[in-house]
Amino acid sequence: MINIRRATLEDMDTLVKLRLDFLRHMATLREDDEATLSAQFADYLSRHLNRNALAVLAETDCQVASIALLTVAEQPAHRYLPSGKSGTLLNVYTYPEYRRRGLSIQVVRRTIEEARNMGVSAIDLLATPEGKPLYEQLGFGDTPLPAMRLRIF
Ligand SMILES: CC(C)(COP(=O)(O)OP(=O)(O)OC[C@H]1O[C@@H](n2cnc3c(N)ncnc32)[C@H](O)[C@@H]1OP(=O)(O)O)[C@@H](O)C(=O)NCCC(=O)NCCS
Secondary structure (H helix, E strand, C coil): CEEEEECCHHHHHHHHHHHHHHHHHCCCCCHHHHHHHHHHHHHHHHHHECCCEEEEEEEECCEEEEEEEEEEEECCCECCECCCEEEEEEEEEECHHHCCCCHHHHHHHHHHHHHHHCCCCEEECCCCCCCHHHHHHCCCCCCCCCCCCCCCC
8 A cells, every 4th residue: 555645753764764865876975974964864854844845755565665855945936936935856766666656756746736735836856867757747847047056065
């Protein structure tokens, strides 16, 4: 049986594990960063989860199989962001043994629904090649202006 649900602070250890497993998969986790990133993420969750961030989990037979995170930020509203609230979707991850069963699509759909209920006008993300077809299926498209970044440190 598949259970799709919003995470709470009681899921803290599971969320931290899923975050590290995702970063490991993305090859963006150095072994000596694990403790620091775990502590930062636990602290982040304790301050933001179910305030301006949310996590949706998929469980199959009580095993956590899939996750998506959403952070919500508020900025001055404009024509394409009428509420001024935008979401960033990140850490979309399904453990390899549970892939291609429609878990991520359900998790991301639920995340979009929760974002809508929070008054979010638009959701942004950076897609991996594996993730792109999933997001396209859900209606995500290219943005009219290119994303840019300045790394400060
Ligand atoms: C991308 C990822 C989250 C998909 O998870 P999943 O639970 O297998 O996805 P779903 O089963 O819900 O797939 C839904 C649809 O997305 C598309 N899709 C999913 N994985 C795909 C892949 N590897 N290649 C092409 N299309 C894919 C398909 O359209 C699929 O529908 P279908 O199986 O009926 O063809 C998973 O492969 C993963 O964790 N990858 C590593 C982390 C990652 O890249 N995350 C995305 C960050 S942006």
